[in-house]
Amino acid sequence: MSYIIDRRLNGKNKSSVNRQRFLRRYRNHIKKAVSDAVKQRSITDLESGSEITIPSRDLSEPVFHHGPGGVNTRVFPGNKEFVPGDEIQRPRGGGAGGGGGKASNSGEGEDEFVFQIDRDEFLEFLFEDLELPHMVKKQLADSSDYKTVQAGFTNQGNPERLNIVRSLRGAHARRIALSGSSRRQIKALEREKAELLEQPADDARDIRLADIDEELELLRAKVSRMPFLDTFDLKFNNLIKTPVPSSKAVMFCVMDVSGSMTQSIKDMAKRFFLLLYMFLKRAYKRIDVVFIRHHTQAKEVDEEEFFYSRETGGTIVSSAIALTAEVIEARYPPGDWNIYVAQASDGDNWDGDSDACRDLLLERIMPKVQYFSYVEITTGEHQNLWFEYERVREAFPDVFAMEKIETVGDIYPVFRELFSRREQRTG
């Protein structure tokens, strides 16, 4: 007695709770793996998940078992040359736990436990410390706004989407197609009738004419029974949703790479740039990223060099501001581009330079940008650069944000204002 049941349509994610439990338990491992992964990724590459590797011993489920030693016998298959009494050297590496040490030298992959997390989970872990409000997280993870666009026609829809021209054209075509043979016959009969009428009248002709008239009547009735508009003819406008990022933007990443910027400060700055990039990505179709780094001189570089090459020497921030201004003037006219500048530094600057920075910002940069954000990653006191920037903020309170960051948790407030302003504008 058997029952055969199709279960394929039942849910397939029975294990998702257990999977979440697993991720929850090893969140510290995963977070570490994620932050390592971020170091190796470009900030523009956030579309994929990541492979997570955890040492197997950290997630073992222990049981009581025998250790090496004592007397142990094991039976093996496939004897070729052994006879009783043969001695075999003990396999090295403490595999004496059962002469079986030689059996499994293929177990190398067992030292590491590897698995995959998807993009959403990756971002979740990445931004966990940033203390993003849930709304913002969702906005970041979601892709951009949608616009409904015309995409052909369908046979079903609600009446307001009815496309009259299409429907009538369809009806017309149908009427032609379906009544074709009848009308052909009508034409033939009419021609015959005309011919007969020209002939002299006799009985045979009259009988034939009567027949033709009768037939014509039938055929015309048939044609007129053809519905003018059938439900089959109705065509509706089909609308689909497509994502519409508004237009293009350029993002300048400006960072101090002088000797005082350690790798950990740079990593923190990278989170900051990353977050800005993701935010922009939601809003714009195309984003250019320009990396400008500086010590006493500024230079436009690629991402790799931006984050990972080391320089020493003093700091002249204005060099970078000036270079940014030049690049904007040369390549990114404010009429075509939404310009965002993100600057990260530890606050050090050559004393005489800070007011030059302020002037440059006020004159050549601020009037052109959508938003300028400055983060100072330091645990020390503010220096004169900060105070000069405060004056810039007074002049452009809407588009200039600055924040002192000690931990990654401080990054978000820089964006808070930016997000809230967007909400107002769109909401």
Added chain:
Amino acid sequence: MNQPISTGSEWTFELLEAYDQAIAKEAERFKLDTYPNQIEVITSEQMMDAYSSVGMPLNYHHWSFGKQFVNTQQNYRRGHMGLAYEIVINSSPSIAYLMEENTMTMQALVIAHACYGHNSFFKGNYLFRTWTNASAIIDYLLFAKHYIAECEERYGIDEVEKLLDSCHALMNYGVNRYKRPHPISAEEERKRQKKRSEILQQQVNALWDTIPKKHADEDETRPKYPRYPKEPEENILYFMEKNAPLLEPWQREVIRIVRKIAQYFYPQKQTQVMNEGWASFWHYTLLHALYEKNLVTDGFMMEFLHSHSSVIYQPPYDSPYYSGINPYTLGYNMYQDIKRICENPTDEDREWFPEIAGADWLDTLHEAMRNYKDESFIQQFLSPRLMRELHLFTVLDDEKRSNLVVSAIHDESGYREVRRNLAEQYNLGTREPNIQVYSVNVRGDRSLTLRHFQHNDRPLGESTEEMLRHVHRLWGFDVRLESVKGDEVVKTFHCPPRPESPGIAH
């Protein structure tokens, strides 16, 4: 002349039914007695889900199942591993999963293997008959799942998870190896659960009646009071459930759930060779019976034999694919061998197996399936001829000798030893360290002493300290584990770790 049931590789529900009926007919001819079958067609994702909850259609939530799932998924995606063709559950009706990706031939193979092979084994073998109650297991799992979910809600996921971690660690010590169990019934379970928790707590309180004296001035080596428990207790989880002083009633219930499930799986652990061998023997025999009746095509048989031979392939010990003795190979060959001994015994067989040489093979096979477990099955039925075919040999690993020694091979002087060694290898009692609850300092500091009775002088492995922490979590007071060789304690583990001098123990 019969027409083949199907000729293509695509399966349909009608064909599944037709094959199932044809196979059932043959199975009946061979006296295979089964529970009703419930054949469920599922996708590969669902198969992965089934995999990771130890094959059960439902189970409580735990991170370790998630780990299993993630691992299966990763290996499957990378193509490192195919999924098993089938999973079958010892329940009534017996549930068998077929993957939709399988070809018609594979589905027929799985139906023969799982729905008639495993299923009849579940129903016939004495261990399953004694230890499991096939009609109640699904209900019980449902009860367990709800109960644990309720605990999580009430006491927090972390609390429950910690407890389950400890229980899982001790799962192998949550079974009665010798005592007969009470069959479990979910309905009864629910009714009695509340009452039991009250009674349990009373019993525990009675045991701990005396207020403990911290510096009890008694000589630990000569206790004035009778030792508690009187006899060492092999079922550590059972002992915890009944006696651990500090556990809440719900915690005792969770321990009970884990040990009930452990008990349910215990027969499967003891009959892997017999069970897989039985199922393989029958898929081979049943499908050949269909072929003889012209119900399947030559192409069907080619495909079937191809997967059959890869299932029962045994790589030699020095092959990179070797990972222990393949239970399918050993079991399948043993049943085929028994059949051969019954039908065409040689002189050697008559000498070794006088009772079965020339007997009715079908009765003999059923008899073997019903009344043995792996250990005794091998000890009883492994023939010299099969040992020769598999080229079996024994390696002796004695730490006192500098080299490993080949102590016996497949020859006249070695048959009995190889067979005994192989049987021993399937004896769970010696494969896992023999650890029992030895005593509790009832009047003193409430410390618990476990004893490891060494077998062949084998010491405990490196996980012991960690394991003791789990025991300690359940027990709540100091835990000691003595490793005993003969009558002599050779090594002692403590949790919490104790410095040499006693007295700072607190």
